[in-house]
Amino acid sequence: MPRMTAADAAVAILRREGVTNAFGLPGAAINPFYAAMRRDGGIRHTLARHVEGASHMAEGYTRARAGNIGVCVGTSGPAGTDMITGLYSACADSIPILCITGQAPVARLHKEDFQAVDIASIAGPLTKMAMTVLEPAQVPGAFGQAFHLMRSGRPGPVLIDLPFDVQLAEIDFDPETYQPLPVYKPAATRAQIAKALDMLAEAERPIIVAGGGIINADAADLLTEFAELTDTPVVPTLMGWGALPDDHRLMAGMAGLQTAHRYGNATVLASDFVLGIGNRWANRHTGGLATYTAGRTFVHVDIEPTQIGRVFAPDYGIVSDAGTALRLFVEVARERREAGRLADRTAWVEECRQRRATMQRRTHFDNVPIKPQRVYEEMNRAFDPETRYVSTIGLSQIAAAQFLHVYRPRHWINAGQAGPLGWTTPAALGVVVADPDTPVVALSGDYDFQFMIEELAVGAQFNLPYIHVLVNNAYLGLIRQSQRGFDMDYCVQLSFDNVNAPEVGGYGVDHVKVAEGLGCKALRVTEPGEIGPALEEAKKLMAEYRVPVVVEVILERVTNISMGTELDSVVEFEDLAERREDAPTAVVALLD
Ligand SMILES: Cc1ncc(C[n+]2csc(CCOP(=O)(O)OP(=O)(O)O)c2C)c(N)n1
Ligand SMILES: [Mg+2]
Numbered sequence: 001m002p003r004m005t006a007a008d009a010a011v012a013i014l015r016r017e018g019v020t021n022a023f024g025l026p027g028a029a030i031n032p033f034y035a036a037m038r039r040d041g042g043i044r045h046t047l048a049r050h051v052e053g054a055s056h057m058a059e060g061y062t063r064a065r066a067g068n069i070g071v072c073v074g075t076s077g078p079a080g081t082d083m084i085t086g087l088y089s090a091c092a093d094s095i096p097i098l099c100i101t102g103q104a105p106v107a108r109l110h111k112e113d114f115q116a117v118d119i120a121s122i123a124g125p126l127t128k129m130a131m132t133v134l135e136p137a138q139v140p141g142a143f144g145q146a147f148h149l150m151r152s153g154r155p156g157p158v159l160i161d162l163p164f165d166v167q168l169a170e171i172d173f174d175p176e177t178y179q180p181l182p183v184y185k186p187a188a189t190r191a192q193i194a195k196a197l198d199m200l201a202e203a204e205r206p207i208i209v210a211g212g213g214i215i216n217a218d219a220a221d222l223l224t225e226f227a228e229l230t231d232t233p234v235v236p237t238l239m240g241w242g243a244l245p246d247d248h249r250l251m252a253g254m255a256g257l258q259t260a261h262r263y264g265n266a267t268v269l270a271s272d273f274v275l276g277i278g279n280r281w282a283n284r285h286t287g288g289l290a291t292y293t294a295g296r297t298f299v300h301v302d303i304e305p306t307q308i309g310r311v312f313a314p315d316y317g318i319v320s321d322a323g324t325a326l327r328l329f330v331e332v333a334r335e336r337r338e339a340g341r342l343a344d345r346t347a348w349v350e351e352c353r354q355r356r357a358t359m360q361r362r363t364h365f366d367n368v369p370i371k372p373q374r375v376y377e378e379m380n381r382a383f384d385p386e387t388r389y390v391s392t393i394g395l396s397q398i399a400a401a402q403f404l405h406v407y408r409p410r411h412w413i414n415a416g417q418a419g420p421l422g423w424t425t426p427a428a429l430g431v432v433v434a435d436p437d438t439p440v441v442a443l444s445g446d447y448d449f450q451f452m453i454e455e456l457a458v459g460a461q462f463n464l465p466y467i468h469v470l471v472n473n474a475y476l477g478l479i480r481q482s483q484r485g486f487d488m489d490y491c492v493q494l495s496f497d498n499v500n501a502p503e504v505g506g507y508g509v510d511h512v513k514v515a516e517g518l519g520c521k522a523l524r525v526t527e528p529g530e531i532g533p534a535l536e537e538a539k540k541l542m543a544e545y546r547v548p549v550v551v552e553v554i555l556e557r558v559t560n561i562s563m564g565t566e567l568d569s570v571v572e573f574e575d576l577a578e579r580r581e582d583a584p585t586a587v588v589a590l591l592d
Helices: 006-016 028-040 051-064 078-082 084-092 119-126 136-151 164-168 190-202 212-216 220-230 262-270 289-293 322-338 346-358 372-382 395-403 424-434 446-451 453-461 477-486 511-517 528-545
Strands: 003-005 021-024 044-047 070-074 097-103 129-132 158-163 170-172 206-210 234-236 273-277 297-302 316-319 388-391 412-414 440-445 467-472 521-525 549-554
Touching: 003 006, 006 028, 006 136, 006 158, 006 164, 006 170, 021 051, 021 424, 028 070, 028 097, 028 164, 044 424, 044 453, 051 070, 051 078, 051 084, 051 097, 051 412, 051 424, 051 453, 070 078, 078 084, 078 097, 078 119, 084 097, 084 119, 097 119, 097 136, 097 164, 119 129, 119 158, 129 136, 136 158, 136 170, 158 164, 190 273, 190 297, 190 316, 190 322, 206 220, 212 220, 212 322, 220 322, 234 262, 262 346, 273 322, 372 395, 372 467, 372 528, 388 395, 388 424, 395 412, 395 440, 395 477, 424 440, 424 446, 424 453, 424 467, 440 446, 446 453, 446 467, 453 511, 467 528, 511 521, 511 549, 521 528, 528 549
Parallel strands: 021 044, 021 070, 070 097, 097 158, 129 158, 206 234, 206 273, 273 297, 297 316, 388 412, 388 440, 440 467, 467 549, 521 549
Antiparallel strands: 003 170
């Protein structure tokens, strides 16, 4: 039997499970694992500048391609705690990442050893398994179980903590005959799908709410086929955005309190039946449940049994992987169509399309300082449907979801539930590592950008090119807006006179200089007409230098973005689109 260190066995299993990339940074307690990675030679390691960054890179890496599992590695103590935010983000959005940490030797764990922290307990609520492996011979089992859990049921992260002596201990292990454990995914039955279709048939104004579970299951094509077969309008959630292309005739818009379209909310409110697939009725999607549910029948399909009924009781629940459910939905719907048993939805579909063609927000403003809406209009012009967007949180992200267009699954990569500031840059880098051939455009507010700005150096060092649109209002804009409810503007403004950079006009940080200092290219624009040319220039710079290129747009300091607390009372702060020229890049042209 081959004999090797437990760390060598761990790396051999990573390889057999398909891992080709890791993100992290070493420290003394994880050096045996790094030594094993070095001996193996088959894992490309991206050295982060901050361990939290490594964890978000792993998440971006997973989310870019079906089947990927991002791996992040750090030493004991603060490296593990730094990655907790990454585990939270991944857990909250049902994304598998494997976090590997070093640890003090087993015999010293209880002695307050240097950098010994009980990371497994800290990570427990954020992972599907968090284990400090105390026996070297358990290492293969722990890794096998980790992959089994990450891939089974509702996907999510796992943490494996490896004491120093456990990594170094020799064990018998045969990588050749190692076999990944079977993956468990609940599957809907035909009877369940038929019942849900019966309920859909009884409805007059049905919609599908398409969640991130469809993206995780790589089932966007099946969703499209099912929607087309039954002629049912689709409302994607923020996590499901891209499952149906934005220019599809059945795309009804997103609904919610913030990242939503006026027509999306109106269509949900006009519907009488909602089939939720792979979604979790997030509170920023539903708003108040009384408004969301009144007068509607609900069917909820989810892979995690305890998700059914968690937020409200649906009229019918199905426990299933979204892909398996959709395959059956397509099969049974096709039979019913052939038997002439599917309802004619023409009038309802047309009604939804009319809303899309009339209820638009204005994007075309010529103001200086620039209004944010104009930035997204210019981005819609500059970036084609191949583009993948990466963003985190803030007014910037909310407006992006209201105004940008997404045409493919995995082309809107957003930390939906946790929304940790700083996520955008490292996540974008992880996305670029996973898929260097698809153009990546990240979008940050100035504060999100500053949170993990050091990771730009990772992009420069490892030649990970992407475009980073930075919308700078020198404000914690989203929090400024939410403080209106407290009648205050307190501890949220970021502007100052930069003694080194009078040219930034009191906006404080000179992002161009910082980005350049970190090895990236950077441009700044202050007038609306400059945005388009700057984005084109950024594409050229990216191709030439193969590094991240930052395009900073100096915005007006205060712009309130549409949001509210109920689907039927989202507050609009700007003029609405009245003519085509008001929203020239809307997918469905405004009827005027
Ligand atoms: C770690 C963390 N702390 C605090 C918040 C709360 N928060 C959400 S958005 C935001 C302000 C973001 O400012 P910026 O990135 O400049 O975006 P803007 O809203 O101005 O577009 C804050 C503080 C958060 N999401 N994450
Ligand atoms: Mg800001």
